[in-house]
Amino acid sequence: MRSAEFDRERVLRAAMNAFMEKGYNKTxxxxxxxxxxxxxxxxxxxFENKKGLLLAALEQYNQDRTAELKSIFTQQGSAQSGLKAxxxxxxxxxxxxxxxxxxLSQKAINxxxxxxxxxxxxLSNQCKLWQSFMCDVFTEMALHxxxxxxxxxxxxxxxxxxxxxxxxxFSQAQKDPQVIADxxxxxxxxxxx
Amino acid sequence: MRSAEFDRERVLRAAMNAFMEKGYNKTxxxxxxxxxxxxxxxxxxxFENKKGLLLAALEQYNQDRTAELKSIFTQQGSAQSGLKAxxxxxxxxxxxxxxxxxxLSQKAINxxxxxxxxxxxxLSNQCKLWQSFMCDVFTEMALHxxxxxxxxxxxxxxxxxxxxxxxxxFSQAQKDPQVIADxxxxxxxxxxx
DNA sequence: AGATATCTTGAATGAACATTCAAAAATAAA
DNA sequence: TTTATTTTTGAATGTTCATTCAAGATATCT
Numbered sequence: 253m254r255s256a257e258f259d260r261e262r263v264l265r266a267a268m269n270a271f272m273e274k275g276y277n278k279t280x281x282x283x284x285x286x287x288x289x290x291x292x293x294x295x296x297x298x299f300e301n302k303k304g305l306l307l308a309a310l311e312q313y314n315q316d317r318t319a320e321l322k323s324i325f326t327q328q329g330s331a332q333s334g335l336k337a338x339x340x341x342x343x344x345x346x347x348x349x350x351x352x353x354x355x356l357s358q359k360a361i362n363x364x365x366x367x368x369x370x371x372x373x374x375l376s377n378q379c380k381l382w383q384s385f386m387c388d389v390f391t392e393m394a395l396h397x398x399x400x401x402x403x404x405x406x407x408x409x410x411x412x413x414x415x416x417x418x419x420x421x422f423s424q425a426q427k428d429p430q431v432i433a434d435x436x437x438x439x440x441x442x443x444x445x
Numbered sequence: 446m447r448s449a450e451f452d453r454e455r456v457l458r459a460a461m462n463a464f465m466e467k468g469y470n471k472t473x474x475x476x477x478x479x480x481x482x483x484x485x486x487x488x489x490x491x492f493e494n495k496k497g498l499l500l501a502a503l504e505q506y507n508q509d510r511t512a513e514l515k516s517i518f519t520q521q522g523s524a525q526s527g528l529k530a531x532x533x534x535x536x537x538x539x540x541x542x543x544x545x546x547x548x549l550s551q552k553a554i555n556x557x558x559x560x561x562x563x564x565x566x567x568l569s570n571q572c573k574l575w576q577s578f579m580c581d582v583f584t585e586m587a588l589h590x591x592x593x594x595x596x597x598x599x600x601x602x603x604x605x606x607x608x609x610x611x612x613x614x615f616s617q618a619q620k621d622p623q624v625i626a627d628x629x630x631x632x633x634x635x636x637x638x
Numbered sequence: 639a640g641a642t643a644t645c646t647t648g649a650a651t652g653a654a655c656a657t658t659c660a661a662a663a664a665t666a667a668a
Numbered sequence: 669t670t671t672a673t674t675t676t677t678g679a680a681t682g683t684t685c686a687t688t689c690a691a692g693a694t695a696t697c698t
Binding site for chain 2: 274275277278351354358359361362363365366367372375376379380403407410411413414415416417418419421422424425426431434435438439442445
């Protein structure tokens with residue numbers, strides 16, 4: 253046996269960035285070769301093909317983002333302030349104009365979920381995991397009586413995720429930072445109401 | 446002088462559908478030739494290049510959707526019931542699984558706005574026009590006292606658009622019709638609150 | 639009818655594409 | 669140290685891509 257020479261995480265993060273900058277279809281194997289430093293043969297040996305590399309990058313992306321998400325909530329004292337800090341971080345990403353601050357999952361949902369069943373499955377699962385985490389957040393907020401109204405944590409989580417997807421799309425068409433921040437604040441209010 | 450033989454609107458609607466099914470980058474000139482019935486030379490003569498055809502298709506799309514939007518609101522008696530009918534129609538589109546029922550503007554925002562300044566400009570304008578129409582809707586609703594709270598019509602319009610963008614993205618990852626309908630209902634409530 | 643201008647045709651072009659493969663290098667097992 | 673196994677290399681492959689163009693067709697104007 254012989255193990256691969258390259259650092260898998262480093263390669264996947266490089267591929268992630270390449271995909272985020274140009275989108276899946278516009279990113280060529282040449283781009284991926286330059287970004288990762290891997291020769292074509294190595295990429296095909298390790299990931300089967302271009303789509304395999306995307307799926308692997310998506311998994312790494314979700315792992316990284318989940319860690320970041322949990323870090324934000326543990327850094328804050330409560331679910332309430334965690335949620336606020338989380339939305340603030342998303343607003344910063346939206347107004348950053350940095351392609352690598354976009355959401356790779358969302359980009360993939362819009363570009364290829366409709367066309368590829370395997371990708372659709374992976375993305376659907378990632379969305380559900382995100383939803384499940386947010387559901388726990390709202391459950392804890394309910395325990396601390398910081399939520400009014402009678403919506404279930406699950407419904408709140410769904411509305412939050414929809415709002416974040418929408419915010420990310422909207423911010424690409426309309427880049428006024430104040431508007432983005434205002435919409436995010438209102439989203440926070442609505443979802444806690 | 447000699448005018449073109451083909452029906453411009455018919456060609457643009459065919460191109461629209463092609464772009465919606467595969468996305469801009471995955472749609473080849475061969476696809477566009479098949480969809481429109483135009484030979485490559487004619488496409489280049491009339492629209493300069495592939496991107497020119499997309500921009501023309503985007504304008505036609507926005508024209509068509511604006512007409513449809515106005516039709517829904519005039520068909521209903523009030524701004525209030527118009528908004529409800531409009532959201533219902535979007536829910537139907539989201540759960541239809543028909544690529545040609547997606548929003549071409551939203552697809553283009555996600556796929557190319559970041560990469561192409563000219564497209565970004567067009568899409569930003571279309572978003573603002575949509576916002577402006579919805580702003581008028583909320584203004585009229587305010588006149589009839591069907592809105593509680595103190596948000597401005599413009600803020601409500603922005604939140605609505607963000608919600609619709611989000612709904613469209615979310616529905617590609619999670620296709621449960623009841624969930625989509627519930628989220629849309631909540632969006633209606635939040636935006637009128 | 640003739641001249642002119644413009645559109646249509648569809649094959650040709652060269653670039654860029656994803657993928658393959660055989661040789662070389664490197665590791666691990668014997 | 670030898671052998672077996674796997675990865676790495678990077679040029680080669682054949683396909684598909686957006687675009688061009690010269691010849692032919694057609695409408696409008698004089």
